Amino acid sequence: MSNQTILRISRELSQIQRGSDLSIAVGCQEQDVRHVKALIIGPHGTPYEYGFFEFSIVFGAEYPSKPPKVEARTTNGGRTRFNPNIYAGGKVCLSILGTWHGERPGEEWSSAQGLESILWSIQSLMSNSPYENEPGYENAKGTEDKKMNDLYCAKIRHETLRIAVIQKLEEALGIQPDGSVALHKDSTKSGSGDEDEENEEENESRTLKLKFEPFKDLFKRRFLWYYEHYMTTVLEYSPKHKDGSDFTKMPFEGGGNTMDGKFRYGDLGKRLVRIKEVLRDETNAWAAEGSALNERESSKAAFILRQSEQLGDYFKQKKCNNVSVELEDNNPFVWLMTYYGQPMTRLDGGIFKIRVSISPRFPDEQPRVKVESPIYHHRVSKDGVLCYFPRKPDELRNHIESIAEALEEESPPYDPRTIVHPEATKLLWGSDSDKKxxxxxxxxxxxxxTEEPS
Structure with a gap:
């Protein structure tokens, strides 16, 4: 592969990673940009909504003259076909990939296209009318066709939740079928200092190379964003589909390229609750692990502590007097932020307590932020999870600034991928009376x- 081709692939990856599209993500190991993992988050308002769909991308030596090879990886071990164009075996049928012959000019691959356009094309398949993606069913608009599309959407919705959400999180957290959590290496074990820490980092690095998982932390953070949506899906659709009832087989399914199964929303609801419990426990474990690192005078702890100590001078420079941060029990990995509502804003006079939990593996694992003061806000879920966007994810200072900006946001553009409080979002972008x-x-x-004791 030529250097020019490698540079183009690297440029495309960097463009996606720096972009603001919250529905796609890419990752690769530094030593080989030809092999890429990609993630598409199912579009809002479809049966694929907020599912995590992974794909492997392999760029050949003839790229960009020829398209890369794309394979779907979220297939339940090759047993589930999520779309007429996304097979259980992983094949993705698209004219721009050369895996399907389009009838209209301009549908074929050209070197002007790239990885981002491929991901958008795949995402476009994840619609409210997946039944019509099957050749010969494009104009299926009759009453019976609509009924079949609804039945198809019903099982896609269920399997998106089961396979593309729950299974992903259970694997990432080590949750076993009985709900227990597989034991991991004890990161808080005693040691003499940096030498032990360096050995741990070397072992972690070797493990990552063997099993490259670039989206593991993203799954966890987005699950916390979308948890209320997932539970609402269970509550809304479980009365419509009796537990144990069979999925309807589509006319075009067969030969192992199917989506077979039964509705079990009751079980899915329990598994969602368990995932959230384990995420809470994992966040608490960060604090314990961080405290142990601090006692050992670890370089990791010193690095985080230094960032917290620099905040005061930085805020003075910026003349920012409405934010303060202190450590919980002198633990550098737990920051207690107090935000004071700015004068002449809608938050004027409010005092908000915010807990920022920092992973000892920061920035590979991003902080988890919870607004502990009850607040009715489109960026804050009912249980306090804050949806915010740091411009510099590897700078904790920027995380604190971005948290404040998210709370102060008054006229944001509507983006369904950031919905963490569905009720508040509906009101804010509703009628004039809804906004009031x-x-x-x-x-x-x-x-x-201001009424509650601090």
Whole structure:
């Protein structure tokens, strides 16, 4: 493969990673940009909504003259076909990939296209009418066709939740079928200092090379964002599909290239709750692990501590007087942030307590932020999970700034991929009376922060 081709692939990967599209992500190991892992998050308002769909991309020596090879990896071990164009065996049928012959000019591959356009094309298959993606069914608009499409969407919705969400998180967290968690290496074991730490890092690095998982932390963070949506899906559709009832087989399914199964929303709901419990326990374990590292005077702990100590001077420079940060029990890995509502804003007078839990593997694992003061806000879930976007994910200072910016955001552009509080979001982007209700609820919530004892 020529240097020019490698440079182009690297440039495309960097463009996606720096971009603002929250529905796609890519990752590769530094030593080989030809082999890429890609993630597409199912579009809002479809049966694929907020599912985590992974793909492997292999670039050949003739790229960009010829398209890369793309294989779907979220297939339940080759047993589940998620779309007429996304096979259980992993094949992705698209004209721009040369795996399907389009009838319209311009549908074939050209060197002007790239990885991002491929991912967008695959994402476009994840629609509300997947039944019509099957050749010969493109114009299926009759009553019976609509019924079949609804039945197809019903099982895709269930399997998206089961396979593309729950299974992903259970694997990432080591949750076993009985709900127990597989034991991992004890990161808090005693040691003499940096030498032990370096050995641990070397072992971790070797493990990562053997099993490259670039989206593991993303799965966890987004699950916390979308948890309420997932549970709402269970509550809404479980009465419509009796547990144990069979999926309807589509006319075009067969030969092992199918989506067979039964509805079991009751079980899915329990597994979602268990995932959230394990994520809570994992976050708490970060604090214990961080405290142990601090006692050992680890370089990791010193690095995080230094960043917290520099915050005061930085805020003075920026003349930012409405944010303060202190450590919980002198633990550098747990920051307690207090945000004071800015004068002349909708949060004026509010006092918000925010817990920032930092992983000892930061920045590979990003902080988990919980607003502990009750607040009715489109960026904060009902149980306090904050949806925010640091411009510099490897700088904790920027995380604190971005948290404040998320709370202060008054007229954001609508983006369904950031919905963490569905009710508040619906009001904010609803009618004029809905918006008034939203701001009234917001005002009441921050007024309560001054009434409660700190």
């Amino acid at each position: 209700r939203y701001y009234r609820q917001l005002r009441r919530s921050f007024q309560r922060t």
